[in-house]
Amino acid sequence: MRFPSLLGNERLKRLFADMPPEKVGSAIILAGGDGTGKVTAATDLATALLCTGADRPCLTCPSCRRMRAGTNSDFELFGDGADKAPNIDQVREMRSRSFVRSGDAGFKVFVIANADRLNPQSQNALLKVLEEPLNTVFILTCTNTMDLLQTVRSRCTVYNIEPLDEATIVSQLEKAGGYTRQQCRDAAASAQGSLEKARDILQNGQPSYEKIAREFSLSLGSEYAVYKAACAAGALSRDDYMQFCISLCSRLSQLIQQGGDTALLVSLYDYIQNQMNTMAQNPSVSALCGALAAFCGDLYGGNICPKS
Ligand SMILES: [Zn+2]
Structure with a gap:
């Protein structure tokens, strides 16, 4: 399986390259710093899992096309990529939605962003969902796995999303244009491996x-x-x-x-x-x-x- 939108992270990419989808498991944590691409990685992985083509994700099968159009009903993102975690009502809603019949792939993929910001009550509700034998793969993203209840952590396989190196950030900033090489370098040097943070520094100053x-x-x-x-x-x-x-x-x-x-x-x-x-x-x-x-x-x- 490939991660076509995720920059860097060669180790993770090698790890998943020959992994058959059934080996991925039903609960995964993608852990990494702010702005390192956790939701991008989760979406890539969801696309690959739901893909019905040969080279996952093929980006051309009906499921991949629906993912790109944002209309794949077998995929849902709970909480937004920036800093919000789902609230307890959304966790309960997630449970009821996981019972809705799935399409071509025969299962669903739910991404729960910022799972480490869920309060203990919501994490316990999430734990119940993770414990149920549902036809759903759950991908949790978080910055600090220690902020997750141990019971939630122990049900998941943890993969780390690594910060980007400065050269990769500089080349992405230069590709986007609008700033000098030196400005891009200075922003990258202060961005702690986060492309998002580097863009923010360029736009708003340090x-x-x-x-x-x-x-x-x-x-x-x-x-x-x-x-x-x-x-x-x-x-x-x-x-x-x-x-x-x-x-x-x-x-x-x-x-x-x-x-x-x-x-x-x-x-x-x-x-x-x-x-x-x-x-x-x-x-x-x-x-x-x-x-x-x-x-x-x-x-x-x-x-x-x-x-x-
Ligand atoms: Zn596909």
């Missing part, structure tokens, strides 16, 4: 959390500059501070891969991961960034000397 995270990671050789960047992060909203942490961790892991001062970078990375975990306990952003600035001060004052 959000301030992204600029501060960039400033922070470029300032690691200077105690004062790092302190200044940490203080700037204190003006962010809670959501943006979380995004700042995510962006900073992604930049730190890139620096580690590039052979930076591993001890310093890893302790900073771990510290920020810890801050992200403690955000659930509702500390204020100014307390978090104050602690971050103090932590950086300790790092520089201790035995771990950053490269300048």
Whole structure:
């Protein structure tokens, strides 16, 4: 089976290349970061599963043509691709719709977007649907599988959707046109493997959390500059501070891969991961960034000397 619309993800594509449809199973999780193409992958997989041609998806059989026209009644997407998960009524609706007779393929494919954002009540309703012997393949997309109930997770096979490399993002942005190569490169460098995010940066400019995270990671050789960047992060909203942490961790892991001062970078990375975990306990952003600035001060004052 092929994924004709999904960019990158060669490992996943190789894994599915020779997989017969009956081996796919009836419950799948596609997990990956925001904007990495999870719903695209789910739609490709649904097209391949429902295809009645030889080379799945053939894109020419009646089922594939209906998929392309958005009129295949054996396929449904619940929750939208952006950030909404289905609500409990939609989960119940999904159950009743799975009893409606299917067409050529003899089964249906339902995609549940952002399943990790379903509340526990909705996840329990979903679990009941997954446990029923219905002629339906369920594809759940999610960013963090740990936000799914263990009972839901254990019924599914998990596949990861990987972030795109910068070169792929740059080439897609250039293909679309309208921006210089340098603008495309800068957007790709801040997009953490998400083409959607890169397009957003080109259209709307870099959000301030992204600029501060960039400033922070470029300032690691200077105690004062790092302190200044940490203080700037204190003006962010809670959501943006979380995004700042995510962006900073992604930049730190890139620096580690590039052979930076591993001890310093890893302790900073771990510290920020810890801050992200403690955000659930509702500390204020100014307390978090104050602690971050103090932590950086300790790092520089201790035995771990950053490269300048
Ligand atoms: Zn087909």
